[in-house]
Amino acid sequence: MAPDTRHPDKLDRAVIFLGPPGAGKGTQAMELAKKYGVPHLSTGDMLREHVSKGTPLGAKAKPIMERGELVPDSLVLQMVAERIERQDCSHGFVFDGFPRTVVQAKYLGELLKHHGYKRPFVIHLVIDPSVLMRRLTGRRTCKVGGEIYNIYERPPKAEGICDKDGGELMQRPDDREEVIGPRLHAYEKQTAPLAAYYRRLGLLHDIDAAKSVDEVGRQVLQSVQSVRGAK
Numbered sequence: 424m425a426p427d428t429r430h431p432d433k434l435d436r437a438v439i440f441l442g443p444p445g446a447g448k449g450t451q452a453m454e455l456a457k458k459y460g461v462p463h464l465s466t467g468d469m470l471r472e473h474v475s476k477g478t479p480l481g482a483k484a485k486p487i488m489e490r491g492e493l494v495p496d497s498l499v500l501q502m503v504a505e506r507i508e509r510q511d512c513s514h515g516f517v518f519d520g521f522p523r524t525v526v527q528a529k530y531l532g533e534l535l536k537h538h539g540y541k542r543p544f545v546i547h548l549v550i551d552p553s554v555l556m557r558r559l560t561g562r563r564t565c566k567v568g569g570e571i572y573n574i575y576e577r578p579p580k581a582e583g584i585c586d587k588d589g590g591e592l593m594q595r596p597d598d599r600e601e602v603i604g605p606r607l608h609a610y611e612k613q614t615a616p617l618a619a620y621y622r623r624l625g626l627l628h629d630i631d632a633a634k635s636v637d638e639v640g641r642q643v644l645q646s647v648q649s650v651r652g653a654k
């Protein structure tokens with residue numbers, strides 16, 4: 424039997440990763456969720472799945488994502504509300520890329536209260552925008568398990584193949600330079616104000632995301648452990 428690598432304590436809350444495209448939200452959220460044995464909820468991944476399955480939601484989201492803009496709140500909120508009602512979320516979950524607007528954050532606050540969750544824990548990945556272009560154009564993602572690589576910083580052992588499950592690595596269509604610009608702009612305009620919103624609520628924890636993946640992961644874990652159990 425494979426060893427149980429989950430963290431021995433329960434998370435029992437929502438953890439939110441906030442930060443610009445390429446800050447490392449997916450990389451860190453996946454790791455933290457694995458440690459605590461809770462779901463990693465990436466709204467970007469959920470939307471991409473809708474796009475690849477050709478659902479009505481996917482059809483609406485596709486052109487918006489291709490332009491690097493945010494999908495309307497109403498579409499995202501319904502998708503998230505349905506997801507966190509599932510049984511696997513009962514011990515907490517890790518959001519990656521949600522919320523992204525103040526409307527989404529307020530709705531989430533109500534939703535968590537309604538389901539009896541503690542207040543969320545918000546990790547703010549702080550990074551100089553000048554490094555993001557290289558991180559995003561260098562990103563490759565496993566088609567099978569979603570493992571995230573970077574051809575410059577974290578290359579796979581064999582080019583184009585996932586070290587973990589042998590899956591094919593792909594480049595996201597929105598990781599082209601001409602789409603990265605609008606994505607960064609959407610972040611500054613619509614998502615960056617969330618840092619002030621959560622700071623006012625006393626829920627924001629800044630982490631220096633320019634450090635190595637392992638070092639950022641250590642700081643994230645330390646930060647989460649420092650408030651675990653708090654209401």
Ligand code: AP5
Nearest residue numbers: 444445446447448449450466467494520558562572573636
């Ligand atoms: P989404 O999929 O959420 O993308 P994003 O926010 O643009 O963030 P990324 O996934 O690009 O970056 P990341 O921070 O996760 O970085 P990663 O860990 O991969 O959203 C895509 C689109 O969907 C949006 O544009 C929008 O249209 C729509 N959408 C999604 N959610 C929505 C919502 N809530 N509302 C409305 N619309 C929504 O790392 C990036 C690279 O850097 C990798 O190669 C990685 O290996 C590398 N790296 C990571 N950490 C480090 C480090 N410490 N040092 C060196 N390299 C590192």
